[in-house]
Amino acid sequence: MNDPHLWWYISRASAMIAWALMTASVLWGILLSTRVLRRVDNPAWLQDLHGYLGGTALVMVGLHMVSLMIDSWLAFTAAEVLVPFATAFKPLPVALGILAFYLLVAVQGSSLMLKRLPRRFWKGLHYASYAALLLVSFHAGFTGTDVGSLWYKIVSLALISIAAVAVTLRIIAGKRGSRSATRTDADPAATPLHPTQRDMVVASATAVADGVVGIRLERPDWGVLPVWQPGSHITLHLPNGLQKQYSLCGDPANRHEYDVAVLRTAASAGGSTWIHENLVPGMSLAVSGPTNHFGLEPAADYLFIAGGIGITPIKAMIESLPAGRDWRLVYVGRSRQAMAFVAQLEADYPERVIVHARDENVGGLDLDAVLGGPALTAVQVYCCGPESLMDAVAARVPAERLHLERFIPVARAARPAAPIQVLCRKSRLEFTVAADENLLDSLEAHGVPILGSCRKGICGTCEVRVAEGTPEHLDSVLDDAEKNSLGVMYPCVSRSLSPSLVLNI
Ligand code: FES
Structure with missing residues (x-):
């Protein structure tokens, strides 16, 4: 601590480390954005490392600026390290360094506020890191008191070469990426987009x-x-x-x-x-x-039960609940590592989220304890997850308080199929659907404008209004009473209890 050159050493070391970290962060970001590192199953730490490199570079820049002021020989004033052209010492290279600092602050700040900023704005700002690296290279190449030394020249050359290769790679891969971003994976002529x-x-x-x-x-x-x-x-x-x-x-x-x-x-x-x-x-x-088909109905109290990937719709519900609503989430999964968003949900709502990871608990979830008690008789229960979980919840909660999102069709007993006479009002078409013919297939074959997707009665895409007749609901989209009150049916799996149906399509 008594070395009179201590802060000069710190100033030089922090400057070099900041430059190296900035170069590494930009290179890492380019490798991620050009898919060299960025594949589907990338662990999140690959992204995090890019952020940590940039963040640490900014800390080092801060240390560099502070040490410039503390060192008794350099003795910069605050204005000289923060305001471009405020110093008489190499004003242009110093100004470039100051501008790079502000760009770095903007890039890091916008990354911290990523969730609150429009993605396009963040992206645009993020490109400023290339400019910051360029400015830093000029600043470092002309400003340091040791720029003439051999080791400095070697390090500078290495960092500038890495940055040049990385930017060239970004330009080449960017062009290729924009070509592949056109719809070449699925031949557009073969698969024209439906209007929806x-x-x-x-x-x-x-x-x-x-x-x-x-x-x-x-x-x-x-x-x-x-x-x-x-x-x-x-x-x-x-x-x-x-x-x-x-x-x-x-x-x-x-x-x-x-x-x-x-x-x-x-x-x-x-x-x-x-x-x-x-x-x-x-x-x-x-x-x-x-x-x-899994809308959140207004209520004062909610109990959310999510199993595994069933957390996805529940997460959106929880995060959009107005203040003042009472709710709890019971999140069940194989292990915390396999449970998406578990750490975030626990951190954001420590009082409300109960995690039941099977590898941490002996025995299964005690649903009777979760769903029992007089306090729960009024809550609306929303459940999404494996069929076994949803069936178990459905067996314990009255239908009027239960909301399920199914991704696997429920096995439903159908009557022996019979021909159906179908009249499509708006299309002015009338035809017979044979006993062994699927109703949605038949509607499509007759040119009725209807869309199918899952064709298993779970997604709700083929919903059609029933003007007359009694549908035989065989789908898993809504409960039957709700479908009847809405006057809709899902013809990909459903048929008719009456000999004829009039559809409003
Ligand atoms: S196509 Fe999915 S419910 Fe009919």
């Missing part, structure tokens, strides 16, 4: 838990997206021909991005496996929806 579908671009795909990838989608022109309510899902039209529904789990107030999380399932029909193995940022996907 829109082309979206994968903005990011990052691991949010073991086997779960969080996907952010945005319009290619960063346009405004349709409004959605918590509980809504969208349909991804995958290039392999499959259509898969995923609950939106982001912020409904964000009108430019849709967030979903996809669990890779062993019994995947090809949807989640395809997504985990092929989906990368920059890729185009046709998306339809949002559709909502």
Whole structure:
């Protein structure tokens, strides 16, 4: 501490470390954005490391500036290290360094406020880190009191070379990325978009838990997206021909991005496996929806029960609840590592979230204890997760207080199929659907404008209004009383109890 040159050493060391960290952060960011590192199952630490490098660089810049003021020989004033051209010592290179500092503050600050800023604004600001690195290179190359030494020249040359290679890589990969971001994965001529579908671009795909990838989608022109309510899902039209529904789990107030999380399932029909193995940022996907059959009804008290990936619609519900509502979440999963968003939910709502990770608890969740007690007789129960969990909850909660989101169809007993005489009012079409013919297939074959997606009676896409007749509900979308009161049916699986149906389509 008694060395009279201590603060000069600190000033030089912090400057060099800051320069090296900035170069590493920019290089890391470029490797992430050009997919060299950024694959679907990237662990989150790959992204975090980029942020930590940039943040530490900023801390080092701060130390550099402070040490310039403390050192008795350099003796800079606060104005000289904060205001461009306030010093007589190499005014231009110093000013470039000061500008780089402000750019770095803006980049790091906007990254900390990422959730509150429009993504396009953040992206634009983030590009300023290239300018900051350029300014720092000029500043460091001309300002230091030891710039003439051999070691300094070698380090400078190495850092500038790394930055030049990284930026060149970004330019080349960026051009390739923009080409691949056109709809080449699914031949546009072969798969024209339905009017209710829109082309979206994968903005990011990052691991949010073991086997779960969080996907952010945005319009290619960063346009405004349709409004959605918590509980809504969208349909991804995958290039392999499959259509898969995923609950939106982001912020409904964000009108430019849709967030979903996809669990890779062993019994995947090809949807989640395809997504985990092929989906990368920059890729185009046709998306339809949002559709909502799991809406949050106004209530004073809520009990949310989520199992595994069933947390996705529940997360959106919790985060949009108005203040003053009472609620609890019971979140069940195999292990904390496999439970998406668990750490965030526990940190944000420590008093309200009960986590039941099976590897930490002996025995299963005691649902009777969770659902029992007079205090719970008035709560609205929202449950999403494995069928066994939803069936167990359904067996304990009256239907009028229970809301389920199913992703696997419930096995429902159907009567022996009989022919149906169908009249489509708006289309002015009348035809007979044979006993062995699917009602949705028949509507499509006759040119009735109707959309199907899951074709299993779970997504609600094929909803049609019934003007006359009695449908035989065989779907799992809403409970039958609700469908009858709304006057709707889902013809992908449902049929008719009456010999004829008049549909308002
Ligand atoms: S197509 Fe999904 S419910 Fe009919």
